[in-house]
Amino acid sequence: MSTHEFHSAVVPPQGIWWSPAGKQEKTWIAIAFVWCLVLFAMMPFWHFKGGQNPSGIRYRVTPEAYEARVARFVQEYQVGEEGGMPMVAPPPGADVYLVGRQWQWYPALKLKKGVQYTLHLSSADVNHGFSLYPVNLNFQVIPGYDYGLRVVPNRSGDFRIICNEFCGIGHHLMVGKVLVED
């Protein structure tokens, strides 16, 4: 019986190289495979048991139609003005319409802690990135698409919306505001 042969990765293997793996390799592959299944299972699991999922209600919408919806929303629930921006306080459970434009998040929002809203996100022009700071909740905002996310603010405070998708030279100026009250 011939002894075991080892060769490097630049040597062409001779004859049949389809041979059983060693015990250590087999064990590692088995562990790694089970781990991969765990990684996979966690995502559907979180849809059932977890509170943070990017599912949302998703529609196509033209930028014009969406802007009109935002205007109606502002008109209906505006309570003041801040930083040159209407401050809007929708009632609990309401549909909230936020639009990203070069270079502002419109309008400013006043929400209640522990209450669910459907937060609609879309863009009037190019891609934007909705990033709630400092909560670190991030969603892509794309012209032509309405992303309606059911959100429940879990603490009060004065939050910012940072744009985190490059949207042109004024990108860094694009900061919005969300006030959450008890």
Add this chain to the structure above:
Amino acid sequence: MSATLESLAQRFRRCPVTGLQVNRDSELLIQANAVVAVVAMLVGALAAIGLVLTRWQAVHLLPADQYYRYLTAHGLNMLIFWVIFFEMAVLYFAGPVVLGCRQPAPTLAWGAFALMVVGAGMVDWMVFTGNADVLFTSYPPLRAHPNYYLGVILFAVGALIAVSLFFASLVVAKKEKTYSGSVPLVTFGATTAAIIAVITLLHGAAVYIPTWLWSMDIGNIDPEVYRMVWWGLGHSSQQINVAAMVSVWYLLGGLTVGGVVLNEKVSRMAFVLYVLFISMASAHHLLVDPGMGSAWKIWNTSYAMYLAVLASMVHGFTVPAGIETGQRLRGYTNGLFEWLRKAPWSDPGFSGMWLSLVIFGFMGGITGVTLGTEQINIMAHNTLRVPGHFHTTVVGGTTLAFMAVTYYVLPLIFRKRVAFWGMARLQPFVFGGGIVAMALGMIFMGILGMPRRHWDSSFAGSPFPVELPPASELVQVLFGVGGLLAAVGALMFIAIAVVTVFFGKPVTEEAIKAGASGIPQGVLKLPAQVHTGEVAERQHREGVKGTVVLVAIFFVCFIVYYFTNWKMLSFLWKVG
């Protein structure tokens, strides 16, 4: 007829170190592609210095328009031009050189090279003249000059031709019987990289040709469809890098310490898994997009139940295990880690390869799988955690592996002694250390909520003031110092490569015999590439205890990092 044969024979030389039959055409193509790759790296590295010194808010060097312009140039020159030109060199090596055959269609190969150079030149010209301030991803409706897209298309066509010539070399070598048995693992791995390159470049054609037309007002582009198809290019191209990098790990393991292939079947199957599942990774970028539902996101982001991750975890075992086995066969058999302690750490070919393996596995791999989880992506998308992650895969992993193999390409293909040898021994540590520090800084900045691709971390001039936590200043220092260190490491590499190529002393047989400086130890004395007999039999029985300990540590880190992120996620606002 005999004259033709003779002229063909004259185009070969026998490599005195490896015994390979090297043909002159492939050798020149490798040299040309590698030189242009290094030039692209120089452009990318200079841009990187400007970027680091701008995002480091205490310095904040560049004005906004130049910051985004340099960022566009940095992405293209590093991620596309440096990496893909170098990969073309890898393919010309892994095909005709490793298999010892002639270069198929050398004139066409030079045509492909010319197309790539022209395409890259056009892109850089458009970017630096301010005609393409759209960043690397060029998401419509942001629009660049039509010549920008045309440049990318020319580059891709050139790359596609070069890749098809690699496939041709497999056929030529087989037909002309320049090797016996099966192709070596390095060539097999490069073949998977080439197949993934074809998949990638087809996505590129599918997205850039319509976008080019759209930039001339012909037709429409849906921004979401663009993102999906573009990432079929953007992410899949990173998997060319992974397959090429893993091939380089195997190659360097063999050249530096006589690392072996533990089991051909296992390593090859792992490469095949890359081919089968890799192009699904486009989804990693669309996890918080409005265009797709959760079932699509989960299935695709997981590469069909993480089978491509399984492939990387397999290589993560077999590569160090092959090195351990090689070292043990060379007599370093004491304890768990004598093989690692007594590895040739002063050989940049070895140290660069090992650092690449560790940085890619422990940082790049673990963070990548975690960020690519559907829900965890909610707290990471477009924050600095994302570039923090991919600088540990494509830079700390792929680029460092390519740098390491360059220290063997210079003496073996350019036949020059590596210049500044003392500096070369340090270079992988400087570059690797810098990248690790910079990426950690970026990851922490991202966890604090700081966006990527953003000129002003102080948000000055915005309608509402943004308060950053005091910790952000500290992690910015980590990021800034790390980034500068990495840039120094890159410039060291470029200086070494350029001076070696143009002014290096030749590698002669006398220089090898005398152990002259500038020749890595694997070239001075190539370790045995084949082992049989009693020693091999004993090693086969004893196995790789050290590697088992290493992968156990890796696995624990993975589990802890992964579930820590789920815990962090559970503190966010409820969203769904």
